Amino acid sequence: MVTCKQFLQELNAYLEDTVDPETKKHWQEHVDACPNCFVIVDTTKKTLQVYKGVEPQTLPEDVRSRLWQALEKKMAAKKQPQA
Amino acid sequence: MTSTTSVPAGFDESALVTQAKAGDQNAFAELVNRYERKIYRLAKNITRNDEDAEDVLQDAFLKAYTHLDNFKGDSKFYTWLVRIAVNEALMRLRKRKTDRSVPLDEPVELGEETVQREIAVWEDNPEQQYSQEEWRRILDEAVDSLKPDFRTVFVLRDIEELSTEETAETLGISVPAVKSRLLRARLALRETLTRQFKRKGENLLGYL
Ligand SMILES: [Zn+2]
Numbered sequence: 001m002v003t004c005k006q007f008l009q010e011l012n013a014y015l016e017d018t019v020d021p022e023t024k025k026h027w028q029e030h031v032d033a034c035p036n037c038f039v040i041v042d043t044t045k046k047t048l049q050v051y052k053g054v055e056p057q058t059l060p061e062d063v064r065s066r067l068w069q070a071l072e073k074k075m076a077a078k079k080q081p082q083a
Numbered sequence: 084m085t086s087t088t089s090v091p092a093g094f095d096e097s098a099l100v101t102q103a104k105a106g107d108q109n110a111f112a113e114l115v116n117r118y119e120r121k122i123y124r125l126a127k128n129i130t131r132n133d134e135d136a137e138d139v140l141q142d143a144f145l146k147a148y149t150h151l152d153n154f155k156g157d158s159k160f161y162t163w164l165v166r167i168a169v170n171e172a173l174m175r176l177r178k179r180k181t182d183r184s185v186p187l188d189e190p191v192e193l194g195e196e197t198v199q200r201e202i203a204v205w206e207d208n209p210e211q212q213y214s215q216e217e218w219r220r221i222l223d224e225a226v227d228s229l230k231p232d233f234r235t236v237f238v239l240r241d242i243e244e245l246s247t248e249e250t251a252e253t254l255g256i257s258v259p260a261v262k263s264r265l266l267r268a269r270l271a272l273r274e275t276l277t278r279q280f281k282r283k284g285e286n287l288l289g290y291l
Contacts, residue, residue: 012266039202040273046205047273051241053210054222056124063137067119070141074148075108 002030007037011044100160104151111151115144118161121243122168128238129172131227132179139175143168158249165243166253169235173254176231201274203281225275229268236261237268 007030013019014027031037059067096117102110119140126139146167147154154163210218226234239250240261251261 008270009266012262012269036200036202039204040200040270043203043205043277044269044273047269047276048241050210050222050276051272054219054242056120057219059120059123063123063140064119066137067115067141067144071112071115071144071148074145075111078148079108 002026004030004034004037007031007034008040011041014041015044015048096160097156100151100154100156104154111148114160118164119144121161122164125165125168125238125243126172128226128242129169129231129235130175130179132175135172135175135179139168139171142171146171162245162249165239165245169239169253173235200270201277201281203277205277205280206282209280221276221279225272225279228275229271233264233268233271236264237272240265241269 007014007027010019010027014024014031017024019027031041096114099110099113103114122143123136123140126136126143127133130136130139143164147164150167154160206212213221226237229237235254236250239245239253240247245253247258247261247265251258254261
C-alpha cells in the first residue's frame with residue numbers, strides 16, 4: 001500500500017517518468033484511487049506548464065545600454081595592447 | 084543520403100563561440116545579443132532585486148568575455164554562461180541575506196506539512212482571467228515567496244531547464260539535495276498558485 005506521503009515524496013520521479021514500470025504501476029494505482037493526489041498531480045503539472053510558457057521579458061532599454069557600454073569599454077581595453 | 088551536408092543543431096553557435104575565442108568581438112556581441120534577456124531574467128529570478136540583477140547581468144557577460152578561454156566546449160555555451168551568472172547572483176544574494184537559511188548541502192525532508200495542503204482543481208485556462216501584466220506578476224510573486232535555496236533550484240531546473248546534474252554542479256550541492264529542494268519548491272508553488280486559481284465553490288476537502 002502506497003500512502004499519500006510516500007507518493008508525494010516521489011512526485012517528481014512520477015512526473016518525470018523516471019521509474020521502473022512496476023513501481024509506476026503502484027503509484028498509478030494510488031493516484032487513480034486517491035482524489036487528493038490526483039488533484040496534486042494535475043495542479044503540479046499545470047504549475048510547471050505555466051512557468052514553461054513564460055517568455056523572458058524584454059530587457060529595460062537603460063539596463064541594456066549600460067550593459068553594452070560596459071562591454072564596449074572592456075573590448076576596447078582588450079584591443080589596446082595590440083594597437 | 085545527404086547526411087554529410089546536414090548541419091548539426093547548435094553548429095551555428097559553436098562556430099560563433101570559436102570565432103569569439105579567436106578574438107572576433109562581433110561574434111561575442113552576437114552571443115550577448117542572444118542571451119542578454121535570458122541572463123537578465125535568471126539574475127532577477129534569483130536575486131529578486133533590480134539593482135542586483137543589473138550588476139549580475141554586466142558582471143556575467145564581462146567575466147564570460149574575459150574568461151572565454153576557459154570555456155572548453157564540453158557543455159553548451161549557455162550552460163557555461165548560466166553557471167557564471169548564477170555564481171554572481173548567489174554572491175549578491177548572500178550579501179543581502181541577513182537570516183541563515185538551509186545550509187547548502189543539507190537534504191530537505193518533506194515534513195508533516197504535506198498532509199495539510201490546499202487541494203482544489205483549477206479554473207480552466209486561468210491565464211485568460213488576467214492581463215499579461217497581472218499574469219506575470221502573479222507568477223513572479225509566487226516564485227518570490229519561495230525560500231532562496233528552493234527558488235534557485237526551481238529557477239535552474241524548471242525555468243532554465245538545466246538537468247539535475249547540471250544544477251547540482253552549478254550550485255555545488257548534491258544531486259539528492261537538488262531533487263528534494265525541487266520537490267519542495269514545486270509543491271510550494273503549486274500551493275500558492277492553487278490559492279489563486281482554484282475553481283470557485285469547488286473544493287476536494289470533503290475527501291480528506
Ligand atoms: Zn494520496
